[in-house]
Amino acid sequence: MAHDAISSRTGNTETVRIATSESRLARYGLIGVALCFVALFLVLPLAAVFTEAMRNGPGEFATVLADPETFAAIKLTLLVAVIAVPLNLVFGIAAAWAIAKFEFKGKAFLTTLIDLPFSVSPVISGLVFVLLFGSHSLLGPWLQSHGIQILFAVPGIVLATVFVTFPFVARELIPLMQEQGTSDEEAALSLGASGWQTFWYVTLPNIKWGLLYGVLLCNARAMGEFGAVSVVSGHIRGLTNTMPLQVEILYNEYNFVAAFAVATLLALLALVTLVLKSVLEMKYSEQIAASRRH
Amino acid sequence: MEVRVQNIRKEFSRFPALNDVSLDIRSGELIALLGPSGSGKTTLLRLIAGLESPTDGTVYFGNEDASRKTVQQRNIGFVFQHYALFRHMTVLDNVSFGLTIRPASRRPAKAEIRKRALELLDLVQLTGLEKRYPAQLSGGQRQRVALARAMAVEPNVLLLDEPFGALDAQVRKELRRWLREIHDRTGHTTVFVTHDQDEALELADRVVVMSKGKIEQIGTPDEIYDTPNSPFVFGFIGQSNILPVKVENGQLVLDGQPIGVSAQGEKDGPAQLYFRPHDIELLDGASGISGTVTVTRRVAGTRHVELDVSAAKSKVEIELPPEKVTSDHSRLSFRPTRWKLFRETA
Numbered sequence: 116m117a118h119d120a121i122s123s124r125t126g127n128t129e130t131v132r133i134a135t136s137e138s139r140l141a142r143y144g145l146i147g148v149a150l151c152f153v154a155l156f157l158v159l160p161l162a163a164v165f166t167e168a169m170r171n172g173p174g175e176f177a178t179v180l181a182d183p184e185t186f187a188a189i190k191l192t193l194l195v196a197v198i199a200v201p202l203n204l205v206f207g208i209a210a211a212w213a214i215a216k217f218e219f220k221g222k223a224f225l226t227t228l229i230d231l232p233f234s235v236s237p238v239i240s241g242l243v244f245v246l247l248f249g250s251h252s253l254l255g256p257w258l259q260s261h262g263i264q265i266l267f268a269v270p271g272i273v274l275a276t277v278f279v280t281f282p283f284v285a286r287e288l289i290p291l292m293q294e295q296g297t298s299d300e301e302a303a304l305s306l307g308a309s310g311w312q313t314f315w316y317v318t319l320p321n322i323k324w325g326l327l328y329g330v331l332l333c334n335a336r337a338m339g340e341f342g343a344v345s346v347v348s349g350h351i352r353g354l355t356n357t358m359p360l361q362v363e364i365l366y367n368e369y370n371f372v373a374a375f376a377v378a379t380l381l382a383l384l385a386l387v388t389l390v391l392k393s394v395l396e397m398k399y400s401e402q403i404a405a406s407r408r409h
Numbered sequence: 410m411e412v413r414v415q416n417i418r419k420e421f422s423r424f425p426a427l428n429d430v431s432l433d434i435r436s437g438e439l440i441a442l443l444g445p446s447g448s449g450k451t452t453l454l455r456l457i458a459g460l461e462s463p464t465d466g467t468v469y470f471g472n473e474d475a476s477r478k479t480v481q482q483r484n485i486g487f488v489f490q491h492y493a494l495f496r497h498m499t500v501l502d503n504v505s506f507g508l509t510i511r512p513a514s515r516r517p518a519k520a521e522i523r524k525r526a527l528e529l530l531d532l533v534q535l536t537g538l539e540k541r542y543p544a545q546l547s548g549g550q551r552q553r554v555a556l557a558r559a560m561a562v563e564p565n566v567l568l569l570d571e572p573f574g575a576l577d578a579q580v581r582k583e584l585r586r587w588l589r590e591i592h593d594r595t596g597h598t599t600v601f602v603t604h605d606q607d608e609a610l611e612l613a614d615r616v617v618v619m620s621k622g623k624i625e626q627i628g629t630p631d632e633i634y635d636t637p638n639s640p641f642v643f644g645f646i647g648q649s650n651i652l653p654v655k656v657e658n659g660q661l662v663l664d665g666q667p668i669g670v671s672a673q674g675e676k677d678g679p680a681q682l683y684f685r686p687h688d689i690e691l692l693d694g695a696s697g698i699s700g701t702v703t704v705t706r707r708v709a710g711t712r713h714v715e716l717d718v719s720a721a722k723s724k725v726e727i728e729l730p731p732e733k734v735t736s737d738h739s740r741l742s743f744r745p746t747r748w749k750l751f752r753e754t755a
Binding site: 298299301302303304305306307308309312316317320321 | 458460480481484485486487489491493494495496497506507510511555558559561562
């Protein structure tokens with residue numbers, strides 16, 4: 116809308132210009148730069164992944180995905196996400212609730228702690244678990260004697276994924292809940308609602324869109340995490356390889372079509388996530404707007 | 410229901426917000442807590458509600474000690490400055506909320522809840538808007554929904570925290586009158602917090618003036634305005650002038666000159682003379698308090714005249730009928746007809 120107004124004006128007389136608009140050259144120049152950037156760094160690589168995967172036709176694409184090891188990797192990735200995302204959903208809501216609605220000592224410290232997985236390299240996140248559960252660690256011998264396998268097995272991969280994806284839900288919810296304040300909850304309590312009813316009927320509906328967005332991001336990262344998982348997985352084929360690890364292995368074996376086929380699946384996941392989010396936002400735009408303002 | 414607050418003290422991380430406050434609220438009364446920000450009025454309201462717990466002291470609902478009860482058990486109605494309506498619920502669901510969340514044993518039937526909610530919406534004059542969402546209402550309408558929601562649970566006491574604070578002047582005035590009507594019709598014991606003295610004086614049966622965590626004065630609007638009992642109340646309510654005077658032999662003296670006001674029974678010594686701009690009479694000649702006109706302003710039906718009283722090295726403002734035209738730099742003499750003395754030490 117603003118665009119039309121600007122162009123119709125500049126079309127008549129170049130001298131009469133809205134104070135907040137720039138010259139035609141600057142406008143198209145800036146837009147061009149932005150488009151080039153998006154094309155070069157987002158669209159082109161994505162397109163390359165898809166074309167590479169389809170190089171030998173869709174038949175080959177299907178065959179490589181049906182490979183047992185690849186199939187196991189897909190299953191493992193889904194399993195990890197199914198465990199990690201609900202855990203972080205609960206942790207995230209609890210942490211955001213505590214930080215946004217209550218005053219307590221050490222709140223700033225807790226907020227910083229939640230950001231830790233973002234600020235630390237994922238490789239280090241993985242190493243933390245190796246130090247904790249490895250055979251030379253304090254817990255290692257005890258775990259071994261009880262026959263509990265954490266490293267180089269599914270529990271380790273889940274733990275590393277939970278750690279790395281911990282901030283997504285909480286980070287999304289904290290500013291939203293802080294902005295909404297506590298008076299809605301107080302109103303519910305004053306009307307006789309119990310704590311649980313207040314959470315279920317008032318708090319949760321108020322944050323559901325932020326929560327959904329946080330979960331989508333959390334899920335995308337849980338499925339795509341490489342660094343931390345790589346350290347704790349042990350790369351056992353068909354057993355502890357997730358999709359990103361499988362892509363690397365296939366690539367290193369010069370099995371390009373298979374590598375790109377799995378990569379395509381991962382990329383599709385990202386696209387589906389974004390499309391899903393956009394569709395929901397469009398469908399419920401009114402409700403979302405209402406939950407942001409008073 | 411009668412509500413009694415006894416020797417309440419409240420500290421927020423060692424900073425005292427309320428200091429030994431006691432207050433009796435009569436059943437069916439409409440009472441205003443009035444004070445500047447930071448005076449503790451909202452804290453007192455939240456303590457009655459049970460949204461805060463006192464550091465010391467007791468709150469009684471009737472003869473029952475409510476201090477140990479939770480906010481849910483106290484059965485109060487609370488209206489927030491920014492409405493706090495549930496934005497994902499329709500107007501009808503908002504009003505029904507307090508009833509629908511009750512345990513099955515105390516919950517009225519669905520049709521009954523709906524009927525009561527609709528009745529309340531009728532009372533607050535929002536019939537026909539029950540399917541709207543809060544975002545589709547104006548500020549005044551939202552606050553009326555909030556009031557209906559609070560009344561739906563048939564509360565022991567209705568507590569309103571700056572209920573008109575977020576509304577524009579016109580709507581405020583309208584809602585003020587309307588709240589009084591609702592109160593007279595329903596008879597709920599009602600406490601509301603405001604920093605707007607007009608609102609408190611116009612609306613309330615009794616006004617509680619608070620400052621710095623203490624109650625300064627409790628009284629009817631007339632008592633508060635006509636006989637303020639402290640310099641704070643005098644200065645906070647309405648317009649006031651302050652002049653440093655001396656009491657000598659039962660006469661008020663300003664800069665060595667008697668001003669023609671007798672103060673029988675007052676002890677000799679320095680004092681502060683408080684009077685309102687309209688409680689004066691003009692005098693001829695040089696008796697009384699005289700000053701030089703610096704500014705005159707016509708405000709609606711009165712003329713406000715600012716005088717430079719050189720004897721006291723201070724300015725006073727007086728109100729005159731509009732016919733009385735004064736020119737700048739002319740001299741005027743006057744005498745307060747209704748006034749009050751406060752001593753420094755008192």
